[in-house]
Amino acid sequence: MTKEGKKNMNKIRTIMAMLIVLLVANIMTFPVSAYDANSPYTVTVNYIVPNDTTFTVTLAGAESSIDFNPGNRNSTNVEPDSQNAGGSTPIATIVNTGNIPQTFGVNITSAQYAWVAVTLSNSNDYSNPITLSATKQTPTGWSSISAAASIDAYMKADFTDAPGGTLSKTMEINSSVS
Amino acid sequence: MKMKSKAAIMLIVLIAIASIFSLALPRKSNDLPDDFIQVKRDMDKGILYGVCDLKEDYWNRPEFYPTWEKYRSQTHDFSRWGVTGFGAFPSLISYNVKDMKAGDRLETCTYVRSGWNIETFQGLHLNMDHDQSKFDVNIIPGDLLLSPTYPELIEGWTNKVKITIVAKEDIKGTYNFRLRGESPSPEKTKEYYNRVMNMKDYPFYECGWFDSKCNEDIVELRKKTYYNGGTFQADKFFDIEVIAH
Numbered sequence: 469m470t471k472e473g474k475k476n477m478n479k480i481r482t483i484m485a486m487l488i489v490l491l492v493a494n495i496m497t498f499p500v501s502a503y504d505a506n507s508p509y510t511v512t513v514n515y516i517v518p519n520d521t522t523f524t525v526t527l528a529g530a531e532s533s534i535d536f537n538p539g540n541r542n543s544t545n546v547e548p549d550s551q552n553a554g555g556s557t558p559i560a561t562i563v564n565t566g567n568i569p570q571t572f573g574v575n576i577t578s579a580q581y582a583w584v585a586v587t588l589s590n591s592n593d594y595s596n597p598i599t600l601s602a603t604k605q606t607p608t609g610w611s612s613i614s615a616a617a618s619i620d621a622y623m624k625a626d627f628t629d630a631p632g633g634t635l636s637k638t639m640e641i642n643s644s645v646s
Numbered sequence: 647m648k649m650k651s652k653a654a655i656m657l658i659v660l661i662a663i664a665s666i667f668s669l670a671l672p673r674k675s676n677d678l679p680d681d682f683i684q685v686k687r688d689m690d691k692g693i694l695y696g697v698c699d700l701k702e703d704y705w706n707r708p709e710f711y712p713t714w715e716k717y718r719s720q721t722h723d724f725s726r727w728g729v730t731g732f733g734a735f736p737s738l739i740s741y742n743v744k745d746m747k748a749g750d751r752l753e754t755c756t757y758v759r760s761g762w763n764i765e766t767f768q769g770l771h772l773n774m775d776h777d778q779s780k781f782d783v784n785i786i787p788g789d790l791l792l793s794p795t796y797p798e799l800i801e802g803w804t805n806k807v808k809i810t811i812v813a814k815e816d817i818k819g820t821y822n823f824r825l826r827g828e829s830p831s832p833e834k835t836k837e838y839y840n841r842v843m844n845m846k847d848y849p850f851y852e853c854g855w856f857d858s859k860c861n862e863d864i865v866e867l868r869k870k871t872y873y874n875g876g877t878f879q880a881d882k883f884f885d886i887e888v889i890a891h
Contacts, residue, residue, distance in 0.1 A: 475738060507742065507745040508744075509745050509746055509747060509750045510743065510744045510745070511742075511743050511752055512740055512741065512742045512743075513695045513739065513741060513742075514740035514742045514887070514889060515692060515737075515739075515740050516692040516694070516695075516697065516736050516738070516739050516740075517692060517695070517736055517737050517738035518689060518690050518691065518735070518736045519693045519733075519735070519736065519737040519738070519874050520711055520712050520713055520733055520735040520737070521733040521735075521737045521882050521884075522711075522713070522731060522732060522733025522734075522735075522759065522761045522762070523731045523732075523733060523760060523761055523878075523881055524730075524763055524764060525728070525729055525730045525761075525878050526723075526726040526727055526728050527726065527727065527729045527730050528725065528726055528730065529725075529864055530727070530856075530864045530867035530868050531729075532729050532766070532871055532873060534831055536717055537854075549801065557725065561726065563731075563761070563762075563763075564760045565713055565731065565733070565762045565763075566733055567712045567713050567739075570882070571852035591859060603829070615716075616713075616716055626860075629811065633696070638877050639684070639815070639877065640878065641840075641875060641878045642799030643882065644882050
């Protein structure tokens with residue numbers, strides 16, 4: 469064998485050795501598979517539901533939260549900023565931007581303060597109101613909302629000996645497929 | 647000479663009308679992949695089994711989503727604005743698994759996007775309700791900053807979300823996994839807020855010349871708004887069903 473041939477042979481041996489080392493390292497590094505030849509793990513798609521569950525909440529004016537500012541500690545029928553029930557401008561509308569009918573519910577994430585009662589209705593005359601609480605409720609008119617349709621939230625609050633300062637609650641609007 | 651002047655005036659009027667419409671309508675994407683219609687057909691029928699294999703060219707298009715055509719041509723109501731809203735497509739995938747043992751994994755995907763006409767950037771933390779004694783779940787990405795869909799679709803308005811389920815023990819029976827959209831952590835919220843406030847040159851709505859209903863002060867207040875998502879959420883978001891034999 470020529471000198472050049474020996475050099476090439478050595479190169480091949482080196483590469484072979486490196487490949488063996490890599491192979492062994494792979495076997496040692498990867499976790500042992502749960503595969504069992506007698507009962508192999510298989511996955512098949514049963515079905516896919518091509519529904520789009522999207523919704524959009526719009527607020528009045530430039531509001532990004534629902535703020536009540538009572539004139540005094542015992543104010544009643546206080547509307548949130550930017551709402552104008554008399555002019556048919558609700559504080560929030562919820563649009564079903566998905567492609568299936570949805571039913572919407574509303575709640576606050578913890579018990580309401582004792583000094584305030586917030587009511588919510590789908591109508592600007594506040595008919596069939598619900599009083600916001602930690603329990604999820606579906607206001608009249610919020611059930612089986614078809615795709616592209618919307619519902620309104622007209623809100624008002626009654627304050628009784630309210631403390632000063634800014635206090636807040638988190639409101640959740642939930643949807644479920646009708 | 648008179649004819650030329652009339653033609654020039656007509657041209658200016660046409661350009662003005664086109665400008666108004668281009669401001670009022672969200673952008674429609676072009677250059678769809680050749681087989682886009684066929685892929686969308688199968689997705690809409692629920693027979694596109696390689697949901698995770700979809701390339702961005704497909705899922706990052708508004709036309710991919712079943713409600714786009716209905717919403718893109720709607721007139722915008724400037725007395726209100728889209729503050730929050732999101733959802734997933736598809737909404738449920740059911741799997742049959744056979745002989746799933748400890749360490750076996752199942753990978754699936756859905757596409758989480760902003761609702762139409764949303765003008766804010768929404769932070770969202772994705773969490774999964776599931777039987778933690780039997781499965782580990784990994785969601786990538788676990789946090790999202792969803793971009794606005796109005797007046798234009800801004801990069802990040804839709805995201806591919808990959809979910810990996812790993813069995814902790816041998817599995818038999820039916821199991822349900824429910825994705826939830828929650829508010830991000832305080833650290834993530836701060837990061838997202840700063841990212842939005844430092845954004846430059848992204849498209850937002852400006853009052854047009856002939857838009858008498860548009861209030862410039864309100865439009866100005868709506869710009870660069872970060873909204874901590876999760877306070878409004880859908881019970882039905884994205885579900886996975888695993889039927890193990």
